[in-house]
Amino acid sequence: MWNDASTPSVAAAPAAAERGQDFLVVENLSKRYRADQPPVFENVNFGIRKGEFVCVIGHSGCGKSTILNVMAGLEEASGGCVFMDKREIDGPSLDRGVVFQSHALLPWLTVEGNLAFAVRSRHPEWSAQQVAEHSARYIEMVGLSAAAKKKPTELSGGMKQRVGIARAFAVAPKMLLMDEPFGALDALTRGVIQDELVRICEETHQTVFMITHDVDEAILLADRIFLMSNGPRARVAEIVVNTLPRDRTRDSMHHDPQYYRIRNHLLDFLVRRSHRIQQASNSAAAEVQDTGGTVTVYPGLEEEGVAAPSAPAAVPELVRREPIALAGKAA
Numbered sequence: 001m002w003n004d005a006s007t008p009s010v011a012a013a014p015a016a017a018e019r020g021q022d023f024l025v026v027e028n029l030s031k032r033y034r035a036d037q038p039p040v041f042e043n044v045n046f047g048i049r050k051g052e053f054v055c056v057i058g059h060s061g062c063g064k065s066t067i068l069n070v071m072a073g074l075e076e077a078s079g080g081c082v083f084m085d086k087r088e089i090d091g092p093s094l095d096r097g098v099v100f101q102s103h104a105l106l107p108w109l110t111v112e113g114n115l116a117f118a119v120r121s122r123h124p125e126w127s128a129q130q131v132a133e134h135s136a137r138y139i140e141m142v143g144l145s146a147a148a149k150k151k152p153t154e155l156s157g158g159m160k161q162r163v164g165i166a167r168a169f170a171v172a173p174k175m176l177l178m179d180e181p182f183g184a185l186d187a188l189t190r191g192v193i194q195d196e197l198v199r200i201c202e203e204t205h206q207t208v209f210m211i212t213h214d215v216d217e218a219i220l221l222a223d224r225i226f227l228m229s230n231g232p233r234a235r236v237a238e239i240v241v242n243t244l245p246r247d248r249t250r251d252s253m254h255h256d257p258q259y260y261r262i263r264n265h266l267l268d269f270l271v272r273r274s275h276r277i278q279q280a281s282n283s284a285a286a287e288v289q290d291t292g293g294t295v296t297v298y299p300g301l302e303e304e305g306v307a308a309p310s311a312p313a314a315v316p317e318l319v320r321r322e323p324i325a326l327a328g329k330a331a
Contacts, residue, residue: 022047023207024071024175029080031066039078040066041234043293046226048175053201053208055218057266058228059274064211065179071209072098072177084175094122097173099181103160105152111139111163112148115170122171138166141203142196158189162196169200178210182217191250194220215266219259220250227269230278237277239296240265261300 030042041063048054056064069075071082073092082089084096105114115135123131139148142162152160161181168176182190194217201208212218218225219242227238244258253259 021049023050023052023085024048024209025083026067026071027080027083029067029070029082030078031063031070032078038232040231041228042079043235044080045294046236046239048207048209050207051205053221053223054210054226055222055224056209056211056226056228057213057215057218057270058234059230059270062228062231062234064228068098068177068179068209068211071175072096074098094171095174097168097171097176099161099164099168099176099178101180101183103152103157103164105160105163105167107152110149110151111144111155112136114152114163115139115167118167118171135170138170139163141169141200142166156189158185158193161185162193165193165197165200169204169206173206175207175209178208180211180213183213190217194250197221215263215270218266219244219262220248220253225266227266227274229274233278235277236294237274238269239294241296241298243298243301258300265297265299 025047026044029044030039032039040061044063044067056067058064066075070077071084071089073089073096089096106117109117112132112135115138116131119131119134120126123134126134136145136148139145142165144159144162144166147155147159152163155163164181182193185193198221200206208221210221212221222242223246224242225240226236227240228234229237240262242262244253244256244262248256
């Protein structure tokens, strides 16, 4: 594991012009449920580029799902705001598809009926044939054409989650939000659906924000991994850039030495540093001295003799952002 004497490469903050290129921006987000209690999280600042796959990891109670719900427009934050495509999020929208921990299918509808219900909400002007053809395309994409006429009670847990993923993609959202979608599945089923998700995202260039407790899942799927400190007063403490080749697979990535460097860094954060950061936050001490309290790290690059970029164009650092000009509000 990483220790104090062996730290990963740390990138400098990118220029403000680069930060403005983010498709989704979270600014100074906080959530407090009671006035006499500390906030669950505070000073949460990050940006996500269009087409990027981001995973979030943190201990239970740090507010990961609450942040996702705020991004989905399903919950209000106590402070701060979220912008997507330079429009403030102030409610649910078909531009943001959500895949929950449970499948959330309508039990009285078949697989094709569940997708058709979602597609009609996006395209009310379409004919029944157009809706059916569009739904069938996404049912086929997740490999469920043979089960299109079945109801949820006739499907396995993995099949239900695949229907949920197909339904989310069928409405063509600008961003996909996923809250531990594979947590209740067995390892074999989870692996199959992970592979399907990778393939679909490559085909659609979807922007994804996904919560997971599975370190290996994050390394497989994510371009960047957000690490949250423990709550209360949780924050995004680190962002880990995934430096494995983008064509990595579940079968091959563990043969790459870089995989173990990234994995050890993530585990060390969860086991040791996340608690230490929480203690520093509660005592009003700052462990990381930068504007947003968040650093971007490239685990293992210095060991390979490769310098981390000072201002990466494709993976900007998470920092507290300056106010941006808004084009309006999106429901």
